[in-house]
Amino acid sequence: MKRLFPALLLMLNISAVSNAADFLSTEKPSELLTFGARIGVNTSNRTVKALSAYGYSSQGWGTGFDLGAVADINLRDYISIQPGVFFESRSNTYTFIYALPGNDADETHSVQAGTFNSYSLTIPVLANLHFNLTDDLRWNVEAGPYFALNLGSKIKNKVNLNTSFSEFFPDMTTEFNAKPTAYDFGIKFGTGIELFRRYTFNVDYLAGMRHAWKNNYIDYGGHTKAWCFTIGYKF
Numbered sequence: 578m579k580r581l582f583p584a585l586l587l588m589l590n591i592s593a594v595s596n597a598a599d600f601l602s603t604e605k606p607s608e609l610l611t612f613g614a615r616i617g618v619n620t621s622n623r624t625v626k627a628l629s630a631y632g633y634s635s636q637g638w639g640t641g642f643d644l645g646a647v648a649d650i651n652l653r654d655y656i657s658i659q660p661g662v663f664f665e666s667r668s669n670t671y672t673f674i675y676a677l678p679g680n681d682a683d684e685t686h687s688v689q690a691g692t693f694n695s696y697s698l699t700i701p702v703l704a705n706l707h708f709n710l711t712d713d714l715r716w717n718v719e720a721g722p723y724f725a726l727n728l729g730s731k732i733k734n735k736v737n738l739n740t741s742f743s744e745f746f747p748d749m750t751t752e753f754n755a756k757p758t759a760y761d762f763g764i765k766f767g768t769g770i771e772l773f774r775r776y777t778f779n780v781d782y783l784a785g786m787r788h789a790w791k792n793n794y795i796d797y798g799g800h801t802k803a804w805c806f807t808i809g810y811k812f
Contacts, residue, residue, distance in 0.1 A: 599709050606651035613777065617643045617807030621667040623693060623757065623789045626798025636799075639668030639692065643805050645699075655707050659719065663699045667803065668692060672736075689737055695730035695757055699723055699783075701765045713773050720766035723783060725801075730757050755790040755797050762787055763801070777809040 620638045645663030652658065675687040703721035710716055732754065767781030785801035 602654040602707075602709055604654045606654050606657075609651055611649045611651065611811055613647045613649070613809050613811040615643065615645050615647060615661070615663070615777075615779070615807040615809040617779075617805060619643055619665065619667070619803050619805040621801065621803035622669045623667070623695075623801050624799035625671070625673075625790070626796070633672075633674040635672045637670035637672075639670060639694075641666035641668050641803075643807055647809070649705065649811075657705045657707070659701075659703045659705045659721075661701050661703070663701075665697050665699050665725075665803075665805075666694070667697065667801070668694045689734060691732060691734040691736065693730070693732050696728040697725045697761075698728060699725040703765060707771070715771040715774070717769045717771055717777070717779070719768070719779075719781070720764070723763060723765045725761040725763075725785075727757055727759050727761070755792045755795075757789055757801075758787060758791045760787075761785045761789070761801055767805075771811075775811050777807075777811065779805075779807050779809070781805045781807070 619641045621641060622636055622638045624636050625634050643663050643665050645661055645665075647659050647661035649657040649659050670690070670692050672690040673688070675689075701721060701723035703719040705717055705719040708716040708718075763783060763785040765781055765783045767779055769777055769779030771777050781804070783801070783803040783805065787800070788796070789799040789801050790797035
């Protein structure tokens with residue numbers, strides 16, 4: 578019995594070390610380069626900086642889709658560098674209320690509301706950490722920079738109302754007509770699971786670091802933000 582307990586402890590220690598090594602494997606990968614396809618949906622927002630002259634502004638989240646491909650440069654079993662390219666659609670809603678000079682506040686407002694849609698080509702380069710939960714299930718954590726090129730955009734005003742009836746303040750139907758910047762960059766990070774080293778499900782967040790709007794006269798500020806939910810297949 579005295580010899581049995583030390584033997585059991587030794588076996589438990591060996592088992593713990595073995596499991597820890599499997600969880601974060603430093604083995605050389607079987608393939609240096611692997612490729613995958615991704616498809617999914619997103620919810621995004623392109624904010625406008627609050628400007629006191631405009632009173633009230635609100636931007637709601639809208640939906641879109643993501644379609645792309647990734648490549649994993651496998652440095653070790655637990656880490657890879659993952660560049661990718663995605664075609665992404667974005668949408669959101671907006672509401673602006675502009676307070677106009679006047680004696681009666683209830684009759685001197687310009688209200689504008691509608692939807693905004695855009696399309697972009699987004700290129701992320703992520704560091705991807707892989708943790709082995711079982712032989713067939715991995716947990717991935719990824720983070721890195723991204724660059725997005727704007728391919729087109731459209732603003733659709735659904736409400737244009739001016740409550741001022743003074744000839745000095747005509748209808749302001751084109752008050753907000755800014756376009757997004759030609760490109761954006763920021764940080765992308767997220768997590769996901771990988772089944773049988775083939776099937777993936779990822780949740781990622783994109784945080785834009787550049788002012789979202791292009792305008793020669795007014796700095797609308799704001800940033801792009803998006804949550805992306807994708808499924809994928811590794812070839």
